[in-house]
Amino acid sequence: MLRQLFTPDWQAATTLAQLPLEQLLERDIRALVLDVDRTLLPRRQAELPASAEHWLRHARNLVPIHLLSNNPSRRRIGHVAEQLALPFTTSAGKPRCSALRRVLAELGLPAAHVALVGDRIFTDVLAGNRLGLFTVLVKPIDPDGQPCQRDRLQNLELRMARWMGAGPG
Ligand SMILES: [Mg+2]
Numbered sequence: 001m002l003r004q005l006f007t008p009d010w011q012a013a014t015t016l017a018q019l020p021l022e023q024l025l026e027r028d029i030r031a032l033v034l035d036v037d038r039t040l041l042p043r044r045q046a047e048l049p050a051s052a053e054h055w056l057r058h059a060r061n062l063v064p065i066h067l068l069s070n071n072p073s074r075r076r077i078g079h080v081a082e083q084l085a086l087p088f089t090t091s092a093g094k095p096r097c098s099a100l101r102r103v104l105a106e107l108g109l110p111a112a113h114v115a116l117v118g119d120r121i122f123t124d125v126l127a128g129n130r131l132g133l134f135t136v137l138v139k140p141i142d143p144d145g146q147p148c149q150r151d152r153l154q155n156l157e158l159r160m161a162r163w164m165g166a167g168p169g
Pocket of ligand 1: 035036037038039118119120
């Protein structure tokens with residue numbers, strides 16, 4: 001049970017901006033719920049890196065997208081969402097499920113056809129897995145929009161999750 005909750009369905013070796021969208025579409029994913037901080041936006045920055053913006057503009061032509069952030073700042077998250085005309089939620093309280101459940105209801109799709117993409121196991125992956133979404137763990141982005149290959153926080157979370165029995169096999 002724990003193993004399943006803390007294990008992403010897909011642990012990507014890339015940031016969101018390099019994530020091959022076709023592979024999600026091939027799995028019959030019909031909508032995306034995206035984390036914002038360090039998935040789309042580098043820490044302490046308000047502008048999307050060009051790579052993330054490019055990915056988002058392409059993706060939103062193919063599937064509905066909702067930005068789901070634990071960040072309380074409507075200014076920060078709203079700024080990104082408005083740039084791309086995307087619906088968004090702040091103070092989402094992940095890993096709690098209430099906000100995510102509302103988003104699923106709005107999308108009107110079964111959870112298994114919705115992917116939740118984020119950089120944190122104990123918020124993003126856990127919330128998504130609790131409701132049966134297809135969860136994708138991506139590398140967090142550094143201030144230049146590049147992947148943090150050895151992110152301390154994500155590595156710590158991966159070790160803790162493994163200790164609790166998560167992981168392949
Ligand atoms: Mg994040």
